[in-house]
Amino acid sequence: MNKIARLETYSNTFVCFVRLTTDSGDVGWGQTSTYNADITATVFHRQVAPWALGADAFDIAGLVAHIEEREHKYPGSYRCRALAGLDTAMWDLRGRIEGKPVVELIGGRPRRLRAYASSMKRDITPEAEAARFLRLRDEQGFDAFKWRVGAECGRDADEWPGRTEAIVPTIARALGAGVAKLVDANSGFSPRRAIEVGRLLEAEGVGHFEEPCPYWQFEQTKEVADALAVDISGGEQDWDLAAWARMIEMRAVDIVQPDVMYMGGLARTLEVARMAAAAGLPCTPHSANLSLVTICTMHLLGVLPNAGKYLEFSIEGPDYYPWQQGLFLGDPFAIDGGCVTIPAGPGWGVEVNPAWLESASYQMSAASP
Numbered sequence: 519m520n521k522i523a524r525l526e527t528y529s530n531t532f533v534c535f536v537r538l539t540t541d542s543g544d545v546g547w548g549q550t551s552t553y554n555a556d557i558t559a560t561v562f563h564r565q566v567a568p569w570a571l572g573a574d575a576f577d578i579a580g581l582v583a584h585i586e587e588r589e590h591k592y593p594g595s596y597r598c599r600a601l602a603g604l605d606t607a608m609w610d611l612r613g614r615i616e617g618k619p620v621v622e623l624i625g626g627r628p629r630r631l632r633a634y635a636s637s638m639k640r641d642i643t644p645e646a647e648a649a650r651f652l653r654l655r656d657e658q659g660f661d662a663f664k665w666r667v668g669a670e671c672g673r674d675a676d677e678w679p680g681r682t683e684a685i686v687p688t689i690a691r692a693l694g695a696g697v698a699k700l701v702d703a704n705s706g707f708s709p710r711r712a713i714e715v716g717r718l719l720e721a722e723g724v725g726h727f728e729e730p731c732p733y734w735q736f737e738q739t740k741e742v743a744d745a746l747a748v749d750i751s752g753g754e755q756d757w758d759l760a761a762w763a764r765m766i767e768m769r770a771v772d773i774v775q776p777d778v779m780y781m782g783g784l785a786r787t788l789e790v791a792r793m794a795a796a797a798g799l800p801c802t803p804h805s806a807n808l809s810l811v812t813i814c815t816m817h818l819l820g821v822l823p824n825a826g827k828y829l830e831f832s833i834e835g836p837d838y839y840p841w842q843q844g845l846f847l848g849d850p851f852a853i854d855g856g857c858v859t860i861p862a863g864p865g866w867g868v869e870v871n872p873a874w875l876e877s878a879s880y881q882m883s884a885a886s887p
Contacts, residue, residue, distance in 0.1 A: 520544060520575040520615075523885050525567045527603070528870075528878035529559040532841035533809055535870050535878070536562065536603035538611055540575045541885075546611025547870055549810035551599035551779035559881055562600040565589050567883035570604055578608045579785045586782075598757040598782035605783020606814060606866070613865030619817065620867075621860050624788070626821030628862040633831035633853065634662035634700060636806060638838060640669065640677040644688035652692060654833060659856035662698035662828050664726070665689055667715060668706030671732065675706075682715060690722035698827065700726035705733050709741040716746040726751055726773070740770040751775050753790075754804035757782060762790050766797050773826060777804040778814045787818060795824040802826025807834075808842045808851050813868055816860045829858060844874050 520540040527550075528535045534555035536548040550558045569585045582605055589597055609620045619628055635654050637647060651663045667682040669675050676682050690699055701724055707715060712730035719727055728751045731738035743750040751773035756762055757780050765771065774794040781787045791801045801824050805815040812831065819825045831853070836843050847869045850861055861867025 520611075521885070522570050522573050522575050524882065525563075525570060525604070525607075525884075526880065526882045527559040527562055528875045528880055529555050530841070530878055531556055533845065533878075534559045534562070534603060535810075535875070536607045538575070538604070538607035540611070544575075544611060544615055546575075546607040546609070546614060546865060548603045548605065548607030548610060548783075549779065550603035551777075552807055552809055552811070556879065558596060558599045558603075559879070561596050562603050563881055563883050565592060565597055566600050566604050571883060571885040575608060576612055578605060578612070578783075581608070582783060582785050593758070595755075595757055595780065598786075599779060601782035602779045605785055606778075606810060609784055610865035617864050619860065619862050620784070620814075620865060621817040621820035624784075624817070624821045626817070626860075628860040629820060630854075630857040630859050631816060631819055632662065632828045633660065633856060633858050634664055634698060634828040635660040635833045636664045636830045637666060638806065638832065638834050640666045640681075644681070644685035647685065648689045648692040650833075651689060655693070655697070658853045660853070661696065661856050662700065663689070663693060664700035664702055664728070664830070666704065667701045668703045670704040670706060672706040674708050674711045683718065686715075686718050686724065687722050690724060695723075698726075699724040700728065702728040703730045705729050705731065707731055709738045709745075712738075712742045713745045716742060716748055719748050720746065725749060728752065728775070729754070736765055736768060736770040740768055743770060743772055749773050751802065754806075755780060757786075759786065759789060762793060766793050766799060769797075772799065774799055774801050775804045776801070777806075777811065778818065779811045780804075784814060784818060791818070791822050791824065795822070798824075800824050800826045802828065802830070805830045805832075807832050807839060809845055810866065810868070813850060813861065813866050816858060817866065820860045831858065844871050847871055
């Protein structure tokens with residue numbers, strides 16, 4: 519049995535990579551969730567590593583569940599964000615040892631995936647966003663786009679007055695027929711205002727309305743879902759399996775959007791996807807930056823029977839996400855005809871850039887001799 523002998527983290531404010539080494543010298547790489555990743559690294563060594571060292575390196579679901587139980591006094595998002603680093607490193611380790619990509623380990627195969635171009639920007643005019651989308655359509659072949667409406671947790675305020683009413687028809691009409699159109703409100707609206715905006719979306723042919731109300735207010739989101747024909751999606755922030763069960767049972771959303779890193783890794787995300795499948799709901803995971811989360815989501819979508827129509831693919835470059843640059847060797851995020859290809863190499867099929875690791879803060883937890 520391969521046992522976990524050493525867990526190392528390489529972190530900065532935005533990203534934390536995890537290297538897992540077994541007592542036989544085999545290695546796997548994972549990542550915690552992004553943002554405040556230096557804090558997450560500390561949580562990892564305090565609340566995750568002590569329970570993982572000496573454990574069976576192949577018992578992914580069992581070890582994840584064990585750590586959840588051992589840390590029951592300290593539940594929450596940070597613990598799950600840290601746990602993701604262990605889970606994803608264990609999947610990579612197993613794939614490298616068996617010589618298979620993770621997608622094959624969970625019953626799928628490497629293939630092309632349709633992607634939607636996901637804009638993160640609100641400080642952009644409707645005209646500039648439309649022009650950006652048209653350029654991406656022509657240059658990279660995207661046929662699905664998501665843009666932002668309202669203001670993040672905006673309590674019905676817009677990013678500036680009238681922006682939502684302007685940007686929806688401007689972009690929808692510029693893209694025209696045959697292109698999937700999605701919007702994200704980031705918890706911006708009350709039910710009344712969300713339904714009002716939803717009517718505009720329906721009139722302009724938008725088919726996906728993400729997180730219309732404060733995400734923690736399931737009843738508000740359900741009120742909107744019940745009132746509109748447009749699909750309501752949500753769940754990117756949620757990590758608690760009990761909350762997921764309630765959200766799905768009450769049909770608060772039409773599409774579930776778990777985030778592999780916020781959830782605590784692939785094993786727990788698969789549980790959410792199975793719950794959704796049993797309820798007849800599609801799963802279009804959240805993957806809003808070009809770190810390991812998007813790679814993991816590619817592998818996940820390659821196996822789900824209830825996979826949504828597309829992969830979320832951030833279109834933001836170094837002007838918006840400078841910290842994304844140089845994380846991996848090569849380009850695992852190449853777009854061809856609006857599609858990405860699930861990496862076929864062992865594990866996640868990517869290699870962390872050694873130059874990035876040299877610039878990061880280092881911590882290590884090791885099993886006792």
